[in-house]
Amino acid sequence: MSSDLILYSYWRSSAAFRVRIALNLKGLRYETRAVHLVRDGGEQHALPYAALNPQELVPTLLDGERVITQSMAMLEYLDETRPQPPLLPADAAGRARVRALSQAVACDIHPIGNLRVLQRLGAQFDADDEQKALWMRHWVASGFHALETMLAGSAQTGRYCHGDVPGMADACLVPQVYNARRWNVPLEDYPTLLRIDAACAELDAFREALPERQPDAPSNR
Amino acid sequence: MSSDLILYSYWRSSAAFRVRIALNLKGLRYETRAVHLVRDGGEQHALPYAALNPQELVPTLLDGERVITQSMAMLEYLDETRPQPPLLPADAAGRARVRALSQAVACDIHPIGNLRVLQRLGAQFDADDEQKALWMRHWVASGFHALETMLAGSAQTGRYCHGDVPGMADACLVPQVYNARRWNVPLEDYPTLLRIDAACAELDAFREALPERQPDAPSNR
Structure with missing residues (x-):
């Protein structure tokens, strides 16, 4: 079953x-299909991809014939269809936490600093790179x-x-921590986040998911 | 069990x-505790509320001793602890859809037009009400x-x-449709959304949840 998993992805997309x-935590093999978010005005806005994902956002997950959009829906779907090892604890209170x-992160930090939002700040408010960085740092710091x-x-x-x-x-x-480093957000006020990030960095599942390890990363093409 | 449900809410908050x-769809009784998002600089930023919800956002749900933040986590939690009637279909593909x-809505429309984001557009880019409305209309239309x-x-x-x-x-x-009307977003290009919105408007569960029906709505105070 897992050999039919295809992830439409962009190396630098947080989602x-x-x-x-x-996918890596669950030991699932999958095929990566790159969607370049910047080249040619953004491949996510062009067919055939835009027909798969009407929001014209990455990622999109294919499981055989099934087309799944929204990264958080994918995580829930993977946990329901491939329960071991679980991404969520067993108890309702723990799952809610x-x-x-x-x-x-997924609702209140990431979408506000997404590529399309930064592009819109440029188009509507003439924001330059420094103002976009200030915007990013504000929302990451708050979150x-x-x-x-x-x-x-x-x-x-x-x-x-x-746990x-x-x-x-x-x-x-x-x-999100990776993204924060890219935008030079000061991180010294978040020791617990850094400790957890460092613990994750020791695991192959996280290391192999890093942007620079992806087949569409500039260093790999 | 359900008599212990307390929702910290603001009448006009979409979340x-x-x-x-x-809560209404499941027929659960709950107590509303109002958190005024604007008065006195925003009650969500002050104690005691800010200790319950470190993000300083509404809503927060209390289920007895349990404190649950993030509206989408609350919907999942309610569906797990009070399964009937379900908020999600039974099959994994339907649940993913x-x-x-x-x-x-919850990741890619609502957070980008949230009160705090509009306030930030004013603070960082000197956006006036017309520019804020343009920003809202852009993201609602795209979504x-x-x-x-x-x-x-x-x-x-x-x-x-x-179904x-x-x-x-x-x-x-x-x-989100309610919010779009408030911002005068043209809706004629979304006949399916309007049809579903009208079908929901016939149900008590949706009607009784309307902002103007809440105890903290200005018309009720």
């Missing part, structure tokens, strides 16, 4: 990075401050975001 | 509106265009977003 981590940590409080203040935080097993929240956090 | 719909439709394609093009769309039973995707769509 695709999340799904790569989840992990989903809330995940969504603090990371909250996440640090949520993680440092909870006995349920372990080596990873929830000592990596899962959904880690798959969301690590790409 | 709180979603959770009110879900409903989650993707939901997240197309609704994709949702219209996803819904109109699928045989799984029924009276509601997924003939209202659920999670409807609980996300209806507050």
Whole structure:
């Protein structure tokens, strides 16, 4: 079954990075199909990809005939169809905690600093690179401050975001920390986030999902 | 059990509106505690609320001793702890479709037009009300265009977003349509969204969740 998994991905997309981590954590083999978000005005806006994903965003996951959009829906889908090892804990309260940590990134940090939002800041407000970086740093700092409080203040935080097993929240956090470094966001105020990020960096599932390891990364082409 | 549910809410918050719909669809009684997002610089930024929700966002759900943040985590939690009637279909592919439709709103429309983002556009780019409205209309139009394609093009769309039973995707769509009307977004290009919104408007669960029906709405105070 897993040999039919195809991920439409862009090496530097945080959302695709999340799904790569989840696929790797579950030991699933998949084929990467690159969608270049910048070249030629963005391949995500052109057919045939735009027919698969009407939002014209990456990633898109194919499981045989099934077409799945939205990275967080993919993580839930993979956990339902390939339950071992799980991305979510077994208890409802723990699942709610992990989903809330995940969504603090996936709803409240990442979409506001997405490529298309930065492009829109340029088009509507004539924002230059420095102003875009200021925007990014504001939202990452605000989100990371909250996440640090949520993680440092909870006995349920372990080596990873929830206990000592990596899962959904880690798959969301690590790409956002990677992205923050790219934008030179100061990170010294978030020791728990950095500790968890470092623990994840020791795992092959996270290392092999890194942007620079992807077949469409500039260094690999 | 359900008598212990407390929702920290703001009448006009789309995310709180979603959770009110879900609670109503399940027939759960809950206590509303109002958090005023604007008065005194925003009660969400002050104690005691900010200790419950380190992101300083509404809503927050209390289930007895359990504190749950993030509206989409609340919907999943309610569906796991009070399964009937379900907010998600039973099959993994259907669940992925409903989650993707939901997240197309909850990740890719709503957070980009949130109050705090509009405030930031004012602070960083000196955006006035007209520019904020233009920003809102851009993101709602882009998201609704994709949702219209996803819904109109699928045989799984029924009276509601997924078949003939209202659920999670409807609980996300209806507050976003309400919000679009508030910002005077032209909606004539989205006939399927409008049809589903009208079908939902016939249901008490949606009507009773409307912002103007909430105890903290200005007309009720």
